[in-house]
Amino acid sequence: MRIIPVAKPLLGVEEAQAAYDAVLSGWVTQGPRVGAFEEAFARYVGTRYAVAVSSCTTALHLSLIVSGIGPGDEVICPSMSYIATANSIRYVGATPVFAEIDPHTYNLDIVDTESRITSRTKAILLVHQVGVPADIDQFSELAKRHGLMLIEDAACAIGSIYKQKLIGSNSDLVCFSFHPRKIVTTGDGGMITSNRQDYVERLKLLRQHGMSVNDRTRHEARSIIFEDHLELGYNYRMTDIQAAVGIKQLERLPEIIEERRAIAKFYSDSLRDLPFIHTLRDPDQGRWNVQSYVIRLLEGSPLSRDDLMRRLLKDGISSRRGIMTAHRETAYRNYMPGISLPISEAASDSSLVIPLYVPMAREDQEFVISRVRYHLGA
Numbered sequence: 293m294r295i296i297p298v299a300k301p302l303l304g305v306e307e308a309q310a311a312y313d314a315v316l317s318g319w320v321t322q323g324p325r326v327g328a329f330e331e332a333f334a335r336y337v338g339t340r341y342a343v344a345v346s347s348c349t350t351a352l353h354l355s356l357i358v359s360g361i362g363p364g365d366e367v368i369c370p371s372m373s374y375i376a377t378a379n380s381i382r383y384v385g386a387t388p389v390f391a392e393i394d395p396h397t398y399n400l401d402i403v404d405t406e407s408r409i410t411s412r413t414k415a416i417l418l419v420h421q422v423g424v425p426a427d428i429d430q431f432s433e434l435a436k437r438h439g440l441m442l443i444e445d446a447a448c449a450i451g452s453i454y455k456q457k458l459i460g461s462n463s464d465l466v467c468f469s470f471h472p473r474k475i476v477t478t479g480d481g482g483m484i485t486s487n488r489q490d491y492v493e494r495l496k497l498l499r500q501h502g503m504s505v506n507d508r509t510r511h512e513a514r515s516i517i518f519e520d521h522l523e524l525g526y527n528y529r530m531t532d533i534q535a536a537v538g539i540k541q542l543e544r545l546p547e548i549i550e551e552r553r554a555i556a557k558f559y560s561d562s563l564r565d566l567p568f569i570h571t572l573r574d575p576d577q578g579r580w581n582v583q584s585y586v587i588r589l590l591e592g593s594p595l596s597r598d599d600l601m602r603r604l605l606k607d608g609i610s611s612r613r614g615i616m617t618a619h620r621e622t623a624y625r626n627y628m629p630g631i632s633l634p635i636s637e638a639a640s641d642s643s644l645v646i647p648l649y650v651p652m653a654r655e656d657q658e659f660v661i662s663r664v665r666y667h668l669g670a
């Protein structure tokens with residue numbers, strides 16, 4: 293039996309050809325194609341700079357370093373996110389402090405966030421969960437009022453819009469992912485957007501071992517150059533093979549988002565009459581890229597989330613649990629035991645992601661909806 297997957301990247305001959313060309317060019321690590329991808333990305337989101345790295349996780353790690361965050365500091369973030377959000381805070385020796393989410397948007401709750409600010413708090417790590425744009429202005433105002441840094445985890449939010457501006461152009465450290473589960477992919481990969489030259493110079497240093505001269509400059513130099521390593525750096529580079537694919541993916545992005553939104557509209561219209569279902573939608577001041585289509589089963593649902601997932605799989609439809617909570621994973625239960633976040637836990641335990649990808653046959657979209665409705669007794 294054929295299984296309808298929950299997600300599938302849209303990769304074609306153009307991406308394969310671009311990777312092929314990069315390989316045959318002889319330049320395979322960070323080089324001219326990474327530079328071209330950064331320029332195209334910055335132009336797309338409307339920001340001065342973009343810095344390519346190996347993943348969104350490493351983008352977050354470097355953003356925390358340039359924000360000056362380290363041991364003894366606290367950073368507020370949601371637990372209900374992919375675990376990499378919280379992990380990046382631990383990498384710099386700081387402590388993640390989990391705040392509750394707003395169950396309507398799955399994004400950080402501003403009141404709960406403010407209640408968790410202490411004298412040790414240094415930053416807020418704001419996630420745009422499954423691409424739904426969070427209220428950046430509110431959080432930026434809160435951060436300013438308390439003298440905190442604001443870093444955006446926009447892993448899922450490429451192409452989402454907040455108040456007429458693309459995510460990436462609203463603050464100075466915004467981190468994106470190109471993992472295949474996101475909207476566009478380079479296999480693995482990440483990007484940081486910023487308007488601040490000082491941040492960008494340091495990010496570029498840190499991603500390449502802290503080296504004062506990059507490979508490309510050395511390669512193109514007409515005199516001998518000796519590099520120095522200015523501080524403790526990392527190898528967080530993106531390769532030119534990945535960047536070549538990314539350039540092609542970026543060209544497809546507007547089309548992919550329109551199609552994802554059209555499928556989401558069909559799903560939401562088809563489920564609207566079921567009073568025990570919550571689905572995500574565009575927030576008042578933004579436009580959602582529909583990175584994942586999440587259904588939450590509320591009180592009155594005739595089936596549990598797990599039973600619905602089991603029955604869908606028997607029909608040949610794969611699904612995934614909704615967004616996880618970091619504090620209940622073993623790596624956190626041992627490290628910071630005893631945390632309770634009832635709103636996040638309930639939202640996580642009662643939600644699932646159903647298949648949505650581009651291109652997705654109309655019959656498959658209809659089949660998914662008809663089986664969800666059938667199992668829920670509609």
Ligand SMILES: *Cc1c(COP(=O)(O)O)cnc(C)c1O
Binds near residue numbers: 347419445
């Ligand atoms: C996927 C994801 C990440 C990690 O991205 P990688 O590129 O896989 O490192 C971080 N934060 C959130 C919210 C994510 O969804």
